[in-house]
Amino acid sequence: MNRYPVWKYVIIAIALVVGGLYALPNFFGESPAVQVSAGKPLVKIDSGTLVQVQAALKLAGLAPDLLTLDGASVKARFLDTDAQLKAKDAIQKALIPDPTNASYVVALNLLSRSPAWLSALHAAPMYLGLDLRGGVHFMLQVDMQAALTKRAESLAGDLRTSLREKSIRHSGINRVGQTIEVKFRDVATLAAAKAVLQDQFADLQPVDAPDGAEFKLTASIKPEAARRIQDQALKQNITTLHNRINELGVAEPVIQQQGLDRIVVQLPGVQDTAKAKDILGRTATLEVRMVDESAEGRAAELGSGMVPFGTERYLERNGQAVIVKKQVILTGENLTDAQPGFDSQTQEPSVNLNLDAKGTRIFRDVTRENVGKRMAILLFEKGKGEVVTAPVIRTEIGGGRVQISGRMTTVEANDTALLLRAGSLAAPMEIIEETTIGPSLGAENIAKGFRSVAYGFTAVALFMCVYYMLFGIFSSVALAFNLLLLVAVLSMLQATLTLPGMAAMALVLGMAIDSNVLINERIREELRGGASAQAAIHTGYDRAWATIFDSNITTLIAGLALLAFGSGPVRGFAVVHCLGIMTSMFSGVFFSRGVVNFWYGRQNRLKTVSIGTIWRPDGAAALKTNE
């Protein structure tokens, strides 16, 4: 009666092999490595990059242990950190001739030492959380109200221009909170304005109402438009953060949206945490200044003269020098938006800027006085300035809508728009959560977590073996199989393992043994009741199953609740907890029965089973069972 059909053994064998294979990479440990990835959106990492890296390493006399092209990055693995650091310098020198304009990110990383055939099976070690490998974690909250206010401001400017173009006279346009109020003297103009608004401003919802002697039109941003604006603001902030983090040279940064208005940034392995905070918290500033067009200025620009007094020399992105005056005309605060587009007449790629009311006024005055001269837009980051673009002013620009065009490809237009936008975050952000874990603490946490699991497991296994004899060994084997499966599943899913996760692993092993205790106690009870050995095993397993199932379901409900509502450390705990309960049902019942069946199932005349002493309450001598 205690025999498994062949297919059940096949399932167990498959689970053992697959579990073993996927758990295996965790045992190889990690080696220092250098990782090269793209630093700009347009840079492609391909076999060409691989060859370049190879050449650079050869030149430096370094032989990597492994050199691969893996998705969007080239990874070179070394035997020690010394070679790793030398290699980083060599690669950096070869790939990034100009450090101020890096196309690649060369970062230090740790790479699994598992052999290539395992990697080919997509078997990778568990992904370690920040508390185990060290690094920085930030949660940033985007101020969406500010984004909407900014947008309302820019729409108010647009509306003013449109009304002027249509010669609709109003007696004042004001932004009040996130709505725009326009006042009119009579109903006719109000109706005309309303028509314009409905025609040209799809994002606005107009409501008119008499206001004393005047007529007032109140336009608010439609809810769906507001949603879109918030979404864009978040995406733009993420892009900006990406650009900034690329500079840090982090191997595997995580920048993710969380909820509607939050961004999570994780920088594993970052040692210089102060610098990371500095770069993340940095605000780039944008400045508009006039180019010095005097003879001295021209001479300095060509490199043949001194930089004149009252001016500064900055480089354009193509390396061309531009001499600009120190006086700042406008800053990024006055810029509400920058988008790539096309010139309506020439169909040339262009960048379209929107200015706010104050910016519009200043810009009109400056352009009127400086037709034919150049105006430079500069981006300052970390106190270092760069000229984004320096177009010639062709005509007076009134309405606050500025178009920069000419000598530009579509790609350049995109880049420029991105840079201009990056100068000003779409909406201000605030760090609402921050965790820094030093690298030594990470290593210590791994050791602590590992020791907890190892010693706990040993203690439980020893006790089981002493108390239940051979059945205790079966139970311990099942428990070990449970651990193997759990590690394999975590590696397969690439779920993040944290210290609470390791605690959950220990706890789940402690709970998993419950199934085997239930079964073993039941078998003893059946034997005590006088059942034959085979029957006792059979009924023991059968009766215990219903109980095991019920009790695991209740534990699983608690685990799911933690998974659904938990965040951070609780989530890490819950993932391992839930997975562990499921693997324990398989290993504790199905697998352990398989082992028992394999051992005892064939013996038709089985007299005794080795499950420890069976004590009988009727006072008869204890039945000592041994083979």
Place this chain on the structure above:
Amino acid sequence: MEFFRIKRDIPFMRHALVFNIISLITFLAAVFFLFSRGLHLSVEFTGGTLLEVTYAQPADLASVRSTVEKLGFADVQVQNFGTARDVLIRLPVQKGVTSAQQSNQVMAALQAVEASAAMRRTEFVGPQVGDELAADGLKALAFVVVGIMVYLAVRFEWKFAVAAIIANLHDVIIILGFFAFFQWEFSLPVLAAVLAVLGYSVNESVVIFDRIRENFRRYRKMNTVEIINNAITSTISRTIITHGSTQMMVLSMLLFGGATLHYFALALTIGILFGIYSSVFVAAAIAMWLGIQREDLVKGGSAKKETDPNDPNAGATV
């Protein structure tokens, strides 16, 4: 080896009233301490900054405290963390100062006094996150309570569901009472431990209820009290051994897991000990007061068990 050599069924239910009164008193004490002392919530819930600093020699807490206070931070807490060389500094949220500035400032000041000071970990939590975490924690608790009650009501009977939840919520309150009384730090991992314990102790009650149901089917002559006594007696050995095994694991965490897992393991320890007590003495007693009967459980349910499609051993019958 056999620890439990029980000749007759132990009359657990004879003293049910006494146990329930003991439970009630412990419960009320826990509630009292929760309200009078309150929980010592971690930075995750209250918001603020936490710095873990390590020194080459055992650190002088008083000097660390005065250094930090000189920077103008009010209400600073300084304590050892794990070893004498590790120090934990806790700063409340301050308006107008970013967390980065705060922790850099403190580190610079500490290093000026003692060069060997090295940052191991900093944590900053804004006040808005803390409130959310507390709300999420309560939601999770509600989800667990409702989920388990529904499951038990479907699988057994509503009386069992109510009994199990009362018994195990009483465990949760008692754990919280301990944390309030000793002013141990209540952090997110502790919350996870509390909820895990809730699921785990319910599973204890389930084992006993399962036996009660089985006994109702098997021993038609016994009355309810005898049935419950027999069920508890025949599962007590398993109860102690299982909890003992789990406790061994938790003990290993308590000993080797370091300061980070300390309170987590402590919460589990209390939970496991009270879990045994409440499942054995409280849950079944409440079910008894609620008046469980044979008719509640034996409604042609015996045939269902044999055809359970989830049974992996169904095919093993030859």
